[in-house]
Amino acid sequence: MTARGRLRSLLALLGITALILTGCGTTSDDPGRPRTCVDDYSAGTDYFPDKATVDYAQNFTLDYHPNYVVLTVRQPFPGGSPESYALVRCGTPAPELTGDLAGAQTIEVPVQTVYSGSTTQLPWFTELGVLDALTGAADTSMISNQQVRDRVSEGKVTEYATGATVDTERVLAARPDVVLTDGTENGAYPVLRRAGIPVVAVADWLESSPLAIAEWIKVLGVLTDTSAKAEEVFSGIAERYNDLAAKARGAAVTDLLYGADFQGTWTVPGADSSSGRLITDAGGRWPWSDRAGNSVQLSFEEVVDRAGDVPIWLVSDNQWTSIADVLKVDPRYRNLAAVSSGQVWNANLAMGPTGGNDFFESGSARPDLVLADTVAILHPELLPDHEFVYYRRLAR
Structure with a gap:
């Protein structure tokens, strides 16, 4: 056991919460989801036992390593160059990023707070049971889902953009764990990245089939450590879709x-x-x-x-x-x-x-x-x- 692990055990015996040692987890006053971090890191251990497979989508890939996953979005917006993100298990060391990954954003997962750039992403949160991680929505006026609307009314979801204008100061003040784009590039995103707020491109709309678009739920699955649930949800959708298509043929x-x-x-x-x-x-x-x-x-x-x-x-x-x-x-x-x-x-x-x-x-x-x-x-x-x-x- 590492020194950190021994200290955690001692503090637990004393009834003291040790979340402050890594910044992982939440207190009762924190927004978002509790974060499960690694207490005792061991090199070579697979910290992503539930792995998502990408069967239909062409615009994103997932490359698994023992303690991190490389998410690559091939076209983050029309005409954009590929962007990669190192999603690192909280409590484990960040990898040294070189070559094609040099300069890639590093994001500790599971994330606790997410700002969503499009209403099309909102069903992912309810389907995966992680609605408490949704703390920001670009434009709340067009939201249909009543569960999400309730969170807006309760002040748990903040509106941070109207039209194409992102309220940069509001996002900087909230410091969400990640901002999901709407598949376009916005002048506010570089500002947020320089301030240390990860911005992940969600360009599902550039896919060429309905199932490819729907499979982007797996991106949120990796970010929120719900990949097993994402696989289950999407498999059901794909099975029902393909059965209907076969009947129509x-x-x-x-x-x-x-x-x-x-x-x-x-x-x-x-x-x-x-x-x-x-x-x-x-x-x-x-x-x-x-x-x-x-x-x-x-x-x-x-x-x-x-x-x-x-x-x-x-x-x-x-x-x-x-x-x-x-x-x-x-x-x-x-x-x-x-x-x-x-x-x-x-x-x-x-x-x-x-x-x-x-x-x-x-x-x-x-x-x-x-x-x-x-x-x-x-x-x-x-x-x-x-x-x-x-x-x-x-x-x-």
């Missing part, structure tokens, strides 16, 4: 239209997009599915000319609840067959009390639920008793 392909006009531009998925992949997995087909890339920008006229006869239309507009709402925005929508037949479906069934849409919050974390809704729309015979989570059919 046995049905005839259904044509659909996706998206809507916004300020003169109608954006539809490209062949390489995650939303396009989900449509295909649901047994659907959309015009322009042969166009490479993540998205295709079109004019209203182009859409009507090529997709006017498509029988089903999927949208994600927060305001529309009826066909009348659609026509009020633009009477030209009347030229779509789906409008005439009343087959317009909007992903705004689950709305938060202040306007947040849960489709954009939990939808990326639960592609199995989004796929089930989509299959039920395109092939109702496959899921006759389905209860919709995100989509609703607009009233006529």
Whole structure:
């Protein structure tokens, strides 16, 4: 036993908490999760027995070592160079980082306090049972999850950014263990890094499949020492998703239209997009599915000319609840067959009390639920008793 270990044992016998020796753990007044640190470090011991595997995601990797994990995000934001992070088990020595890892941020794990840069990350905290680690959210106004909203109301989650403006002083004052980005680069991040606050890029939205995006829950799993739970949660999601996709493959392909006009531009998925992949997995087909890339920008006229006869239309507009709402925005929508037949479906069934849409919050974390809704729309015979989570059919 090391001197530190012997001293800890002595203090424990005396009834004195020894957390101050390493800075690990929390007192009753500390926010966040209790941190489990190593009391008696032994070189060569595997301090990460629960290891996450990355099966679908292409934009992050995990490289395990006895007392630390190297997390690498290949593209932290569009056009960005790879970033690596050494996630070191609390109470063990930080590794000497050389070569490609020289200059990588070092983060003690498990982290106790996390500032989240996107509402799409919030479901991870509830799914992993680590909601107490969430102490900051970029913009709280669009949060749908009631558990998270309760923490905001109780003052346990701080809002630290609105729009693209990060309140740097607020983050510096709080000194969270880690800040998760929203997959973009912000001028505040270098300032936070220089001040010793780790900033980890979460660029899940750059993945090209729904399951790849959902697999980013494993990043939070490593950070919070809940990798076993992350594996369990994601395995269930992937199994349900793949089972539904297999069922849909046995049905005839259904044509659909996706998206809507916004300020003169109608954006539809490209062949390489995650939303396009989900449509295909649901047994659907959309015009322009042969166009490479993540998205295709079109004019209203182009859409009507090529997709006017498509029988089903999927949208994600927060305001529309009826066909009348659609026509009020633009009477030209009347030229779509789906409008005439009343087959317009909007992903705004689950709305938060202040306007947040849960489709954009939990939808990326639960592609199995989004796929089930989509299959039920395109092939109702496959899921006759389905209860919709995100989509609703607009009233006529």
